[in-house]
Amino acid sequence: MSTEAPGRPRDLTTRDYLGYAGGDAANNLTFMMASLFLLLYYTDVVGLSAAVAGAILLVVRVWQAVTDLVAGRFVDLTTTRWGRFRPYFLFCGAPLMLLGVALFSVPGGLSASGAALYALVSYAVFGLAYSFVNIPYGSVASAMTELPQERARLSSYRAVGQALATVVLAFVVAPQIQTSPNLQRSFTTVMIAFGVVGLALYVTLFRTVRETVPRDAAPVTLRQTLAAIGRNRPLVILCLSAILVLTGMFVLQTTQVYYARDVLGNANFTIALTVMTVLGQFAMVPVVPRLVGRFGKKQAYIAAGLLTAVGGIGIALSPPAAPVAAIVSFGVYGLGIAAIQALMWALEADTVEYGEWDAGVRTEGSNYAALSFTRKVGQGIGGGLAAWGLGVSGYVAGAATQRQESLTAIRYLTGFAPTIFVGLGAVVMLTYPLSEARFRQMLGEVVARRATRTRSAGSGEAPAD
Template identity: 55%
Template sequence: MSATTAVPAAIPRKLGPLQFVGYAAGDAANNLAFSMTSFFLLIYYTDVVGISAAAAGTLFLVIRLWDGFADIFAGRTVDRTMTRWGKFRPFFLFAGPPVLLLSVATFTLPGQVSGSGAKLLVAYLTYGLLGLAYSLVNIPYGSLAAAMTQQPGERAKLASFRMIGTALTTIMLAFVVSPQIQQYKGDPDGFQRSLMITTAIFAVAGIALYLFLFATARESVQRDVEQVSARQSFATLKGNKPLIMLCLASLAFLTALFSLQTVQVYYARDVLGNANLLTALTVLSVGAIFVVAPLVPRLVRAIGKKTAFLSFGGIGLLAGVGIAVSPPSTPWVSMTFFGIMGVSTAGLNTLMWALEADTVEYGEWKTGVRTEGITYALFSFTRKLGQAVGGAVAAYAIALGGYAGGAAVQDETALNAIRYASGLIPVVFILIGMLIFFRYPLTEQTFTTMVAETQARRLAQQ
């Protein structure tokens, strides 16, 4: 355990444009693997590999729970790491490429083996390894924001740029993959070849993005303890009420989001009758980030993070009901509500990252030790749990509705199950998240006081 001796600067240095763009590039690289699985892995398993929707739902639940524990492992790995490149940046060099290569394997190897049992086993292995590798790059990436700046406005900007990186990647995925789904409907072999080539190209692009993040990121926030012990890591979590409440609320919100993401492709192809409409739905829902993300720092200054968070949740309730009841004969109505849901999820996701960084300060204020890694790992654990529950609930819902993988036409019960999984399941979980977050205690005034007291304590010790 070693301590730094630098005196904190009186006026924290602001981040430059390249650092914001580089941070956005990092999440763009992450989502070449993460969003690819969130949007398209279920349809790959059901329509190409031949795994039933129910079996795929169980797979999602098991592997994404595994991913959550992998996050805790990654958080501890980060907390005890310190190199000449910093605590977080080395992971982008050494864990980034394996993530992207395992994404290729996840969308290739299960379709190359024969026998239903063998296919399922390979699916578990490839997706499980992808989750472990992703944790080793995503936990350092998410933790990096708290180490780059302590200014709330700068952190809100980092969160906004992160969401812009996510949005650009997700929209690109829709434009690239959706036509493949329509073109190769009923041709699993053709779809398999196309996905293998697509994910290989994404791997090359993603490695370049990780290198750009490594080159532009800087860890500037002082830490008194560089290599954190396991006892110190978990001590900062104990009593961190803002982090626990944020995790619980985020679990509910993300269950809603991933339920919708998992079946959105089915909604376009089967409910609306055209897989190419997935591109329009994605542009409307994800494209809202470009409007909302730049406004979030202003909202934070005007009404605070908590009020803004709850407001975006209320917008999501309206959108979920609209998606569930929109008549398939008028696609523009559904598209409108997908756009409204995009406003909700863009605001919620952007604020989550800024709120998580604030809980790091709370933990240091309470214990004197900065533990970005384990703090972000616990937060990410709940995100993975939300992904697990949301994906599994959506898959089980369409399975109960009688969805038949590979069928040209689905019956009315299956179509209704897809609509309800897209709209009503999100409504239930968004409402739960709002009720939890209503009692979130960390206000802007409290945050400012905490940072000032931590700074004064550090100066007194020196």
């Protein structure tokens, strides 16, 4: 068996980290835009009912989970002179940005059913394109380095990229919601501008990242891939936790703008809530690698889940007349969820080595796709649950004031959902089997096997393992 080594392993540089962070900033100019504002766009601009909009979010996000698996399989079969992952940034970035514009440009004059159909199809096609950018993006981290602390640092920089994009969204979009005389025109114009910036960031990502971790050049069959994922216990447990965490996280993200506008009384509070959450993400950038070095990824993940739950309680119970309490609670939530997000990606990269150690095959794309599949399921459940909660509470799109039942439902959805679901996700991780010491031992065995295969391939002998 031959071995493909795209490059010689080296220490990651600031250029690598910044390029990688820029890639997730580009991802979130479309993805986070949809997470934060698509439900509001559907209900208050397009005029869809909360029930129909919620059904679209649920169906399409589950569809996106399936497209993630398809993209992961394509990635694992890709071999080019640019590597396995980088070509997708170059060739799929532009279509994704164009589809982002289409997503927030439902044509006027359509019937209710026509608008719903356009929304469903445009979001589904957008989701397909996003899978073919995001799966290679997430997978490339495990091909850039095998060092746990470098992986943790990559995950932290990724969180910075997401945070910067989220802040930009809040500052640009929230004032439009509050004051724009033509929200449809505003959404379309904003998405065109984001598309230009996002494409530049994808080109920069392509030019900066390098795939240096050796992997077997022989293609991995679908049967081998499915068998390896099914027996990868760390990956399975991480995926179960991810469903729960993302459910709680996306209820909050979906209802946050309603919380700001209807509970606190001004859509511009979205900026303050977002900034506090993002400040937590920035604060965690230097902290996460240190937590990993001292306590390990598993223990840090569980502690971050508990901190997130505390922030959620504060969000739910903060009096509407005291917005400072809500803003501070969003900051606490931001600290916890930022650490979980960074650690989740670092833990996923470790499951790649576990699969290679346990099953003898290295499937970066499929491992990442499996985690992304479960995350998308959680996102779909979270978005659908948020819309369902709004509908049941009697929310009226475009109304100057909402019923007290609706305001209470928004508060409790925004706060108690992450408390319950993220807390349960942390409990699931108590069964995660890889400690840092076990991972180092396992990685040493994997490296030794690779060296044996390389020597055997050079001498013409069959490998001993």
